[in-house]
Amino acid sequence: AQSVTQPDIHITVSEGASLELRCNYSYGATPYLFWYVQSPGQGLQLLLKYFSGDTLVQGIKGFEAEFKRSQSSFNLRKPSVHWSDAAEYFCAVGALNTNAGKSTFGDGTTLTVKP
């Protein structure tokens, strides 16, 4: 069975500092990996995705993530955090074909940004 672990429940960073959110996954085949962001009271918005190819993927809002198969990780990074980045972040693993639409989500990491 597929699973996702986000080890950090809550992270606080100062505005302008760099950010890394950790994600570890368990999946039997090549994973399809996603990072979503959720602002308070809102739905989820896709930040970036990895299917294959270049292991460093760029997303919206200046985020990037690196897929490391050997470590089963897909960590999200941003070089300089803005106050508007405060939100909850979810890592997810998905599949295709008959399993499409069955993404498994981590429990989320809440990001607080200090002025």
Place this chain on the structure above:
Amino acid sequence: NAGVTQTPKFQVLKTGQSMTLQCAQDMNHEYMSWYRQDPGMGLRLIHYSVGAGITDQGEVPNGYNVSRSTTEDFPLRLLSAAPSQTSVYFCASSYSSSRQYEQYFGPGTRLTVT
């Protein structure tokens, strides 16, 4: 393009009542899913569908029913509401193409069962 829409936004039910959460998408997506979100537990899959007339259970299907008569609509029915079903419910849809496989989420329905 409205994307994924959900109604209602908020709902309060008494234990034992039934109701239907509506979900619609106008992107011609084949795949649709229902998730529930509880504090500290991420999103858990309730039911999903790979096309009209085809549905299957997810991780937490008990107490919920779905049907998919059209590509656009995927309603979620609570048969007899229980306080344990107090949650935020999200509907999502996606393409089947591997190149465009991310899920698009609705704004959610916040349900309270008293």
